[in-house]
Amino acid sequence: MMTSLPIPLPAPFTVRGITFDPALFCAPMANITHSAFRRLVADFGGYGALFTEMLSVKSVLQEDLHHSPWLKRRPGDGKLIYQLLVSDVKGLPECLERLAPLRPEGIDLNCGCVAPKVLRRGGGAALFDDLERLRTVVRVMRRHVEGPLFVKFRLGHQSDDWRARLVARLRLLEGEGVDVVTIQPRFSEEPRGRRVRHELYGELSAETTLPIVANGDISAARCPADQALAFAPAAGLMIGRMAAVQPWIFAKWHQPALVVDYTDVWRRLCDYIAEDFEPHKALLRLKIVTPYLARNFVFGHNLFRAIQPAPDFATARERGSSFMEATPALQRSISPSGI
Ligand SMILES: Cc1cc2nc3c(=O)[nH]c(=O)nc-3n(C[C@H](O)[C@H](O)[C@H](O)COP(=O)(O)O)c2cc1C
Structure with a gap:
């Protein structure tokens, strides 16, 4: 049997007066890390900061800062980093100024997204590709962001000179005053199912x-064990899909014996979504996150099958509650792959 080791929890780090303690982060995830989901993760705690999902400049300029589920923050949520999806500097200074009263503990530039729609518009990994455009965007961001500036990316394109290209980008980000980088060591062409090269850290x-x-x-x-050691050079760890499967994952890092009341988690998730989203949008949000939660259970597909065709939110809430109340068998080994 393969030995497993605890992944050492990285020491807290401080950037521009903000301390991330522990240096454990909940990843930005479109349609998942909205205010209701963040509130659920915050109930358990254990992370250093949460991220919003990628936000367009236009949406930041249009949404209501204090009511929008994409933008609003609750005092109990702890530290929150707002991620922006940017392809040029149009509206960027105004967008950053608009976010400032929310007192973000950081702003993150998305340079990793490989969704075709995002790439066509020159955002995400397409921005990372274009050195001069990247420099212009980061320079404007640095000028308008007082606190920590993060950039999140992959390794770039798979090519013989990928290392040199990546190092050129790291130099650029250092030179332009970026504070922290998040790296997912996959090439842009690789789907999430492909192995991540943790050994590159x-x-x-x-x-x-x-x-x-x-x-x-x-x-x-x-x-x-070999993977746990590979994380040692990293200053922090970021978890995406497994946090959608287990919003308590950060708390469990500190308390391995944590007992989770699944019915309570389900009901709170439903209530938080119902509170933050208009009724016609709430059901879709619940349907999006359910396949992740379903991964906890041996017969999780039954939860999925019950929720997907639900005609309204109350029915979905009720069906999920019935599933959880039956004390469903838990999976021993859980993976979010393939969702
Ligand atoms: C549903 C979904 C939405 C995502 N949305 C974003 C996003 O808005 N911004 C971003 O930088 N990455 C996004 N990602 C990528 C994650 O932040 C993360 O980099 C990726 O899932 C790998 O981490 P994981 O293996 O812990 O999930 C998304 C991933 C998923 C599964």
């Missing part, structure tokens, strides 16, 4: 003075 951290947050396929506080 040593090499990458030797190439840059910037703290690196490791991301990709971190699914528990313990993992195979």
Whole structure:
């Protein structure tokens, strides 16, 4: 049997007066890390900061800062980093000024998204590709962001010179005053199912003075021994899909014996979504996150099958509650892959 080791919890780090303690982050996830989901994760705690999902400049300029589920924050949520999806500087200073009263503990630039729609508009990984456009955007961001500035990306395109290209980008980000980088060591062309090269963190951290947050396929506080050691050079860890499966994952890092009341989690999730979303949008939000929660259970597909065709929110809430109240058998080994 393969030995597993605890992944060492990275020491807290402080950037521009903001301390991330622990240096454990909940990843930005479109349609998932909205205010209701953030509130549920916050009920358990254990993380250093949450991220919003990627936000367009237009949406930040249009949404209501204090009511929008994308933008609003609750005092109990702890630290929150707003992620922006940007392709040029149009409206960017106004967008950053508009966010300032929410007192974000950081602003993150999305340079990793490979969704075709995002790439066509020149955002995400397409911005990372274009060195001069990247420089212009980061320079404007640095000028308008007082607090920590994060950038999140993959390795770039798979090519013979990928290392040199990546190092050129790290130099650019260092030179333009970025504070932290999050790296998911996959190439842009690789789907999420492909292996993440955790072993590269040593090499990458030797190439840059910037703290690196490791991301990709971190699914528990313990993992195979060789993988656990690979995270040692990282300044922080970021968890995405497994946080959607287990919003308590950060708390469990600190309290491995944590007992979860699944019925209570389900009901709170439903109530928080119903509170933050208009009724016609709430059901869709619940349907989006349910496949992740379903991964906890041996017969989780029954939860999924019950919720997907639900005609309204109350029915979905009730069906989910019945599933949880029956004390469904728990999966011993959980993976979010394939969702
Ligand atoms: C449903 C979904 C939505 C995502 N949306 C974003 C996003 O808005 N911004 C971003 O930088 N990454 C986004 N990602 C990528 C995650 O932040 C993360 O980098 C990726 O899932 C790998 O981490 P994981 O293996 O822990 O899930 C998304 C991933 C998923 C599954």
